[in-house]
Amino acid sequence: xxxxxxxxxxxxxxxxxxxFHIVFPAITIGLASYLAVLEGLWLKTRDDTYRNLxxxxxxIFAVNFGMGVVSGIVMAYxxxxxxxxxxxxxxxxxxxxxxxxxxxxxxxxxxxxGVMLFGWDRVGRGLHFFATCMVAVGTIVSMFWxxxxxSWMQTPQGHEIIEGVxxxxxxxxxxxxxxxxxxxxxxxxAAFLSTALFxxxxxxxxxxxxxxxxxxRKMLSMALGMLVVxxxxxxxxxDLHGLNTLEHQPAKIAAIEGHWDxxxxxxxxxxxxxxxxxxxxxxxxxxxxPALGSLLLRHSLEExxxxxxxxxxxxxxxxxxxxxxxxxxxxxxxxxxxxxxLGGYLRRRGRVYGCRPFLRFALWMGxxxxxxxxxxxxxxxxxRQPWVVYGLLRTQEAxxxxxxxxxxxxxxxxxxxxxxxxxxxxxxxLRLVHQGPRGVDASPSGDSGQADAPARRLPAADxxxx
Numbered sequence: 358x359x360x361x362x363x364x365x366x367x368x369x370x371x372x373x374x375x376x377f378h379i380v381f382p383a384i385t386i387g388l389a390s391y392l393a394v395l396e397g398l399w400l401k402t403r404d405d406t407y408r409n410l411x412x413x414x415x416x417i418f419a420v421n422f423g424m425g426v427v428s429g430i431v432m433a434y435x436x437x438x439x440x441x442x443x444x445x446x447x448x449x450x451x452x453x454x455x456x457x458x459x460x461x462x463x464x465x466x467x468x469x470x471g472v473m474l475f476g477w478d479r480v481g482r483g484l485h486f487f488a489t490c491m492v493a494v495g496t497i498v499s500m501f502w503x504x505x506x507x508s509w510m511q512t513p514q515g516h517e518i519i520e521g522v523x524x525x526x527x528x529x530x531x532x533x534x535x536x537x538x539x540x541x542x543x544x545x546x547a548a549f550l551s552t553a554l555f556x557x558x559x560x561x562x563x564x565x566x567x568x569x570x571x572x573x574r575k576m577l578s579m580a581l582g583m584l585v586v587x588x589x590x591x592x593x594x595x596d597l598h599g600l601n602t603l604e605h606q607p608a609k610i611a612a613i614e615g616h617w618d619x620x621x622x623x624x625x626x627x628x629x630x631x632x633x634x635x636x637x638x639x640x641x642x643x644x645x646x647p648a649l650g651s652l653l654l655r656h657s658l659e660e661x662x663x664x665x666x667x668x669x670x671x672x673x674x675x676x677x678x679x680x681x682x683x684x685x686x687x688x689x690x691x692x693x694x695x696x697x698x699l700g701g702y703l704r705r706r707g708r709v710y711g712c713r714p715f716l717r718f719a720l721w722m723g724x725x726x727x728x729x730x731x732x733x734x735x736x737x738x739x740x741r742q743p744w745v746v747y748g749l750l751r752t753q754e755a756x757x758x759x760x761x762x763x764x765x766x767x768x769x770x771x772x773x774x775x776x777x778x779x780x781x782x783x784x785x786x787l788r789l790v791h792q793g794p795r796g797v798d799a800s801p802s803g804d805s806g807q808a809d810a811p812a813r814r815l816p817a818a819d820x821x822x823x
Contacts, residue, residue, distance in 0.1 A: 364756050366764035367439045370771060372738075374432050377775055379734060380727045381425030386500060386545070387552020388418045389493035391579075392473075396486050406571045412477075413572070413794035414556075417786050419474055422466075424782045428775075439764075443745050443755035447523045450516060450531055454506040462499030466492050497545070504544055508537040510746050511737070512605045518749070535605055539598040540737075546591040547733065550693060551726030553583040557696075558723025559790045561716040572794040574710055577719070581704070584697030592690060596653075603654055606747060607663035609740035612676040613683045614650055615640040617665045625650035625662040630684070633676035638666060640680075674742045678735065686732040689725045696722050 392411055399407035433455070436444050444451075472480060472488035480488075509515075515530030516523045525531050557580035563573045603610045611617075615633040616625055617640065627650040631643030654662050665673055696718060703709035741747055745755040 363759055363761050363764055364753055366761065366768055367756050367759070368752070370764065370768045371432075371435055371439065372735075373768070373771060373775070374428065374435065375734070376731055377779055378425065378428035378432055379730065380551075381421050381428060382496070382500070383548040383551045383727065383730055384421050384555060385418065385425050386496040386548040387550075387555075388414055388421065389489075389496045390549070391552060391556070392418060393486075393489045393493040394579075396489050400482060400486060406575050409572050409795040410575060413789075415474060417789050420782055420786050420789070422470070424779055428779065431771075439757050439759065440745075440755050441757040443750065445522070446750050446755065447510075447746055450509060450523055450525050451506050453525075454502055454509070454532070458499055458502035462495045462502060465498065466495035469495070500544060500548070501541065504541045505532045505534075505537055508540050509534050511540070511741060512536040513746055513749055523746075523749070536598075536601055539594065539601045542594045543591070543598050543733070546587055546594060547726065547730045549583060549587050550591060551730055553580045553587065554693070554696075554719075554722050554724075554726040556580040557584070557700075557719045558721075561719040561723075562790065563793050564710060565713065565716050565720065568793055569710065570794070576794075577710065578704070581697060581700035581709070584693060585701050588690065588693040588697050592694065595687075595690070599654065603662070606741065608665070608668045608672060609674060609679065609736075610654065611663045611665045611668070612674045612679040612740055613736065614654075614662060615643070615676060615680045616650065616662055619661045619664045619667070622661075624648040624652075624658050624660070625654070627653060631680075633680045635673075635676060640676075672743065674740045679740045682732045682735040682739070686729045686736060689729040689732070692722060692725060693729075 392414055395407045395411040395414070398404070399411065436451075469488040469491040472485065473492050476485055476488065509531055512535040513523075514534050515525060515527040515532075517526050518524070556576050560573050560577035560580065563570075564577070599610070599613075612633070614625070615628045615631055617633075617638055619625070624647070626645040626647045628640055628643045628645045631640040631645075633640045648658055650662050651657055651660055665676060699715055699718070700709055703712055703715055709715065743751050743753070745752050
């Protein structure tokens with residue numbers, strides 16, 4: 358396929374499927390917690406605004422949850438079909454961790470999801486709220502185990518290698534490996550940010566369409582409140598995560614910085630923009646700030662940051678991709694902080710619900726959380742290359758022995774099926790967003806009044822709005 362090798366196609370296919378999958382759990386995690394907060398506030402205040410919002414977002418949650426489950430199953434199969442070397446080498450660790458996720462998180466979610474979606478007027482209020490909270494807890498637990506497995510691949514410990522196979526000797530150290538706390542916190546905050554931006558964009562869309570209502574205002578207010586707190590906190594956690602990566606994966610940091618050479622003994626500059634050229638071993642057309650790289654990463658004006666030339670060429674990640682994916686993530690993060698700050702300012706001025714330029718900004722920032730999440734994952738996973746299990750198993754050794762033709766056909770099939778299936782699901786979710794919560798007119802003129810009765814619904818959506 359256009360000169361691409363089989364290993365490259367296997368990586369592209371896994372990247373494609375994981376990119377589709379990760380956006381759905383991220384929204385699921387955030388929406389589950391949001392629904393728990395909404396129902397708790399309704400139980401406390403008996404304000405029907407919270408109840409209407411709960412019913413509205415529970416429909417979107419149901420669709421998103423289903424797509425997350427389906428896309429996750431496909432990924433699990435790829436470990437055996439395309440990455441048999443990885444499964445054989447580290448299955449004794451990754452297998453149990455994924456099993457723990459099923460036995461704890463998935464069973465918890467599946468056990469209470471039906472009560473949450475179908476039991477609003479069939480069980481007591483306390484039991485229904487408990488079910489919603491358990492679903493929210495289940496999403497967090499699922500994230501815990503998945504991040505434990507992936508973090509072990511980044512910073513492996515608590516194992517021995519016996520006859521070429523990883524054998525766990527200390528499960529506490531396996532789970533709580535050096536990068537796990539930082540990556541867990543970073544991912545959780547990313548999920549909450551992605552959801553807050555989605556909710557804010559939905560409210561902005563309705564307000565820009567002239568569909569003002571207490572529910573819409575509450576959506577925007579709660580989302581902006583989340584952004585004001587979480588966006589700056591994410592920057593702090595990201596900095597701590599970067600320092601941890603510097604300690605355990607210095608080649609990744611060198612690629613992120615586009616930094617090639619430490620000759621001269623000068624403190625490392627921060628390269629804002631440029632083009633890392635892997636063939637020429639330099640960053641071309643760079644715009645840099647002297648010594649700032651050392652200050653940010655070493656907290657010193659004397660110590661240098663590791664350079665790519667300190668590592669053999671075969672151990673260097675793709676600096677071009679890592680360099681720009683990291684900057685995309687950081688750039689969007691800055692815009693998130695700006696959006697939250699502007700929202701807080703306009704709220705104090707009493708103009709947040711009527712300032713159309715701000716609402717357009719919030720609307721366009723709707724997908725920013727998910728784009729930043731994907732950029733962060735690309736930075737993490739591509740920056741780990743050429744290792745699947747860092748320092749222990751190379752990507753080339755982890756792949757199954759499939760040919761280019763087989764992988765080309767399977768990749769093409771995945772692209773077609775995913776765009777059709779998940780494209781339809783996303784379109785349906787956006788249609789639900791367009792309808793708005795109960796009580797919000799379906800048109801600016803207010804003459805339809807059918808926002809709570811869409812023409813077609815999923816079965817779960819019908820029961821969720823009772």
